Amino acid sequence: MQTIQLPMSESVVRSLKVGDPVALNGVMVTGRDTVHKWLIDTFIKQTRAPQGDDLEVYEAIKPLLKNSAIYHCGPVVGGLDTKAYYFVAAGPTTSIREEPYQGSVMRHFTLRGVIGKGGMGSKTLATCQEIGGVYLHAIGGAASLIAQTVTQVLGVYKLDFGVPEAMWVIEVKDFPAVVTMDAHGGSLHAQIEAQSRKVLDDLLSKA
């Protein structure tokens, strides 16, 4: 098991290969469906004018995302009344929904890591090769266990998106994940998809 400190350099990222188990330390930010669409519409494609605290949040997250990782996660959070937030349950959500957006977001923020579950598609894989990025697979449903690796909630942006969709800035210690898409074009997901497709074709040819 390799320990990775966030933020991470391009050379560290390029040293990672599909199948490598890693333990992540440092600061990461959660972001899922609403966040990705908001980032694309407001700051990348700019089809929507910034509103409310949008610009302020954008400036605040830029240094947090640079060379770091975004975590596809909608946590269960305690301390909502007192704002003394802590993570109760925090497994990954399905990443493929961010496939239309992820590559652009990675390029825009120099995001090195994408953490989630289920893997992503060819656009994200190509971006991983291009900028030096990696997809890190966390164990889906292992929410209590992963929440224990969150040592501190440093802050939250866009809580008006709702608790699951907000951007939670968290510090983690020994956050467990496996590299399933690397910066060399390797994707465990593409491989398993192709193998299972072949088996399916065989099974479909039988009565």
Place this chain on the structure above:
Amino acid sequence: MPDLTEAILELIRRTSTDLPPDIESRLRQAVEQETPGSAARGALETILQNVDLSRANATPICQDTGTPIFYVYYPEGWSTRKLRTEIEMAVEQATKQAFLRPNSVDSLTGKNSGNNLGGDYFPTIHFLETDGIALTIELMLKGGGCENVGAQYSLPNDALGAGRDLAGVRKVVLDAVQKAQGQGCAPGILGVAIGGDRGSSYYASKEVLFRSMDETNPDPQLAALEDRLTEESNQLGIGPMGFGGKTTALGTKITSLNRLPASYFVTISYMCWAYRRRKMVWQNDQVTYS
């Protein structure tokens, strides 16, 4: 009529944090099937550690506490309006206590209600009047990841070579499992409904998931198809989390509904490994959980 709010809150707590024994035992069998040191085995070991930890700390097994789906079997004389209010109060309370994530989002404004309530369809509650004096409430928490990989096929399906018979059913179910890959949090459990209309077929494909994993289908043809589909799903090699491996499905449950002559639907509800379902029975002012 007694107030069941507290008892329902406890049902929610148990459902969210304490994986049922029939599922856990399948996961424990599955881990032994996978090669030591493999990513598949590592994933299942992590899953089982998380099951223990969630139970010990009474924290949600999965942060996606899903759509709460209630089935209420009530004896004559109970008010379903009052029961609905009590379920809603229990859901709100469970959200405050972090047994449930606030999961109810207005589809037009994008606003999260914050308390898991919203309209007549959230949470989902089915009421059925029953004989006897016991009131039974069953609850399932079904997360969005696995819900998204559910599928409905209209047979015949020429591309898959699936006709209107059980051989055709087999083909479309396998296709759905292959398409799901690891995205529904494999190893999954397949709830399959044959027939009905589009709506009833989806309902039935979830209802059938309330059956115990250890129960044998009373229809021998369906029992055989259930076993075959589980075995052939595992041949696909998708494995836990889609990492590759021997365990893609933990089990299959099939039911059938009458259909129109023109329609032959096959609906697959994919349940993630975090198969959270629990039951409470209220009788003589006493509550029991299972």
